[in-house]
Amino acid sequence: MPVSGLPPYDDQNIFAKILRGEIPCRKVYEDAFALAFHDIAPQAPTHVLVIPKRPYCSFADFSASAPEAEIAGFFRAVGKVAKDLGLETQGYRLLANMGEHSGQEVPHFHVHLFAGRPLGRMIPNG
Numbered sequence: 001m002p003v004s005g006l007p008p009y010d011d012q013n014i015f016a017k018i019l020r021g022e023i024p025c026r027k028v029y030e031d032a033f034a035l036a037f038h039d040i041a042p043q044a045p046t047h048v049l050v051i052p053k054r055p056y057c058s059f060a061d062f063s064a065s066a067p068e069a070e071i072a073g074f075f076r077a078v079g080k081v082a083k084d085l086g087l088e089t090q091g092y093r094l095l096a097n098m099g100e101h102s103g104q105e106v107p108h109f110h111v112h113l114f115a116g117r118p119l120g121r122m123i124p125n126g
């Protein structure tokens with residue numbers, strides 16, 4: 001669902017293809033709201049992506065357009081993935097890029113889940 005000022009959803013983006021089963025992924029978890037899988041280029045010992053099953057191009061789109069039950073279901077799935085992977089004891093980081101300055105590459109809303117070592121500062125200097 002496009003939000004005013006944001007581009008329309010591109011159903012040829014790589015995560016749309018993963019959701020349709022056209023491209024494989026290393027699946028971690030799936031339910032009615034979310035699919036979680038390992039990032040293809042991990043930046044931490046654990047680097048999992050959690051994506052909503054329906055088409056939202058960014059966090060801005062998801063937060064403005066998704067029904068409340070879907071927002072709740074999605075974020076519960078993120079928490080469940082982290083818990084089921086055993087990440088709560090030593091901790092983890094969630095990150096969502098939105099738009100040009102963030103460096104968002106894939107225009108389907110996703111949350112990165114990083115863990116497995118001390119993760120340093122939130123935003124590196126420079």
Ligand code: 5GP
Nearest residue numbers: 014025037038039040041097103104105106
């Ligand atoms: P963004 O920069 O959009 O927040 O993050 C996109 C992420 O998707 C990157 O971390 C990148 O490594 C990951 N990625 C890109 N293409 C693929 C793919 O085909 N499969 C998987 N599993 N991850 C991908």
